[in-house]
Amino acid sequence: MEAVVDRRSPWKALRYRKFEAATKRDAVLREAARTFNEKGFHSSSLDELAERLHVTKPTLYYYFRSKEEILYECLLRGLGELEEAVDAALIASGSGLERFVEVMHGYAGIVLGDFGYTTVHIGQDPLSPQRRAQARRVERRVAHKLQSLIAAGIDDGSIAPCDPKIMASTFAGALNWITRWYRPDGAMSADDITGQCVNLLLAGFAPRNEASFPAGRRKSRVK
Amino acid sequence: MEAVVDRRSPWKALRYRKFEAATKRDAVLREAARTFNEKGFHSSSLDELAERLHVTKPTLYYYFRSKEEILYECLLRGLGELEEAVDAALIASGSGLERFVEVMHGYAGIVLGDFGYTTVHIGQDPLSPQRRAQARRVERRVAHKLQSLIAAGIDDGSIAPCDPKIMASTFAGALNWITRWYRPDGAMSADDITGQCVNLLLAGFAPRNEASFPAGRRKSRVK
Numbered sequence: 001m002e003a004v005v006d007r008r009s010p011w012k013a014l015r016y017r018k019f020e021a022a023t024k025r026d027a028v029l030r031e032a033a034r035t036f037n038e039k040g041f042h043s044s045s046l047d048e049l050a051e052r053l054h055v056t057k058p059t060l061y062y063y064f065r066s067k068e069e070i071l072y073e074c075l076l077r078g079l080g081e082l083e084e085a086v087d088a089a090l091i092a093s094g095s096g097l098e099r100f101v102e103v104m105h106g107y108a109g110i111v112l113g114d115f116g117y118t119t120v121h122i123g124q125d126p127l128s129p130q131r132r133a134q135a136r137r138v139e140r141r142v143a144h145k146l147q148s149l150i151a152a153g154i155d156d157g158s159i160a161p162c163d164p165k166i167m168a169s170t171f172a173g174a175l176n177w178i179t180r181w182y183r184p185d186g187a188m189s190a191d192d193i194t195g196q197c198v199n200l201l202l203a204g205f206a207p208r209n210e211a212s213f214p215a216g217r218r219k220s221r222v223k
Numbered sequence: 224m225e226a227v228v229d230r231r232s233p234w235k236a237l238r239y240r241k242f243e244a245a246t247k248r249d250a251v252l253r254e255a256a257r258t259f260n261e262k263g264f265h266s267s268s269l270d271e272l273a274e275r276l277h278v279t280k281p282t283l284y285y286y287f288r289s290k291e292e293i294l295y296e297c298l299l300r301g302l303g304e305l306e307e308a309v310d311a312a313l314i315a316s317g318s319g320l321e322r323f324v325e326v327m328h329g330y331a332g333i334v335l336g337d338f339g340y341t342t343v344h345i346g347q348d349p350l351s352p353q354r355r356a357q358a359r360r361v362e363r364r365v366a367h368k369l370q371s372l373i374a375a376g377i378d379d380g381s382i383a384p385c386d387p388k389i390m391a392s393t394f395a396g397a398l399n400w401i402t403r404w405y406r407p408d409g410a411m412s413a414d415d416i417t418g419q420c421v422n423l424l425l426a427g428f429a430p431r432n433e434a435s436f437p438a439g440r441r442k443s444r445v446k
Contacts, residue, residue: 040348042265097429125263160430166419167428169404170397177396196389204427205390206320207383 025063028053032067033074033114041071041126071122072131078119079138081110086145096153101198103149108175108194112182120176143168171201248286251276255290256297256337264294264349294345295354301342302361304333309368319376324421326372331398331417335405343399366391394424 031053035044046067050057064070085106089099110116124132124139146168153159159167178193254276258267269290273280287293308329312322333339347355347362369391376382382390401416 040265042263100428157430159428160426162423162428163419166416167423169400170420170423171428173397173400173403174393175396177392177399180396181392193389196386197393200385200390200393200427201424202427202429203383204423204425204431205323205382205385205394206425207380208427208431 021063028060028063029070029073029077030114032070033077033118036071036074036122037114037117041067041122068126068128068131071118072127072135074115074118075122075124075127075135076138078110078115078117079135079142081113081116082107082119083138083142083145085110086142086149089149090145095158096149096151096156097158097202100149100153100159101202103146104171104175104198104201105194107172108178108190108198111176111179112190117179120179174201244286251283251286252293252296252300253337255293256300256341259294259297259345260337260340264290264345291349291351291354294341295350295358297338297341298345298347298350298358299361301333301338301340302358302365304336304339305330305342306361306365306368308333309365309372312372313368318381319372319374319379320381320425323372323376323382324425326369327394327398327421327424328417330395331401331413331421334399334402335413340402343402397424 028049032044032049035049035052044067046057046060049070050060053060064073085103088106089103092099092102094102111120124135127135143165147164150159150162150164150167154161154164174197175194178197182190182193184190251272255267255272258272258275267290269280269283272293273283276283287296308326311329312326315322315325317325334343347358350358366388370387373382373385373387373390377384377387397420398417401420405413405416407413
């Protein structure tokens, strides 16, 4: 960002100011998500958020009009991360199941992150009806993409025939729940827990006759 | 309850008054759970609860000291229902998997109910540290019982070897998530959705070689 000290062109300085504003906006959103995740939406105040960011409350109002608008933007970030993970899987090569396994691992990382955690655990309830409807539209779009990936896996025979909506809900719920009890200082790493949960979902609770399981397919499910 | 008009014995009348008090207390708790589930804990007020029950706020204070105490009692009811379901499975006959399937179906019914929904979706965050610790103790006891049921299933070979804690979290998360999007007026019944979700969890997302699956075991997993 050498442009910041280059005063020959006002345009570069403007570009830098825009970059700086976006960075600060991001910092507000991330700290807000962390605050919501720690204390819940209703117990979090803009006073406290300003304090955590070492700024005044009017500074926050320069970027956002309300706590509710901040939550809305946090949810769009979380949903955006999920949509990116699904989009990447939709254009990747491999069987439907292989690509779905990628999504499951990506999903687990996202919901353990700041915006993903807010998306799952704070959710859309505190939003105004208008913003809730907008967030719901994005959520539905992501859900439909995910269900089409599952349908592709059923079509190519790599995923057992099932209702894609129920399968999507089953894996999402299972991975969301981990974030409720997982502690970074616990005995198992997040990757360990996620891996074991994904394997359980792929193989099922009832024991398999391993001998009858084709080697290639088995590899993809213990990934 | 003829005792209510029988004034010859004051003891019967007292017994009736106690019964009546317990019934009213139950009614307060159930309506409170419904209110929390609809509006969230922080957006629910005792004023509104009193209005929904057609009583005055002081009447509520006769039964409970605070909104937080009401939530605590609701959570104990929810956890109590879950514990009953696990206790019944622990003393039932059948393989570990068969008894675990019973628990999964019971669990789904409970978390779709008033107190179970509060237990899963409102949770212990709004409680005072003391009451939160007490609720956590009950929750841990139920979790340990559930994990011992899973361990019994692994021992008798009906459940695939896994970490019982992760398996318990996987099924609970999957079933909890259904309650987030299930609508009684939707296309599928709660039993249908639960049944499909339980079957997915038992059989896994990856297709099985059905021919190699023993008939007896298969029956228990499609229950």
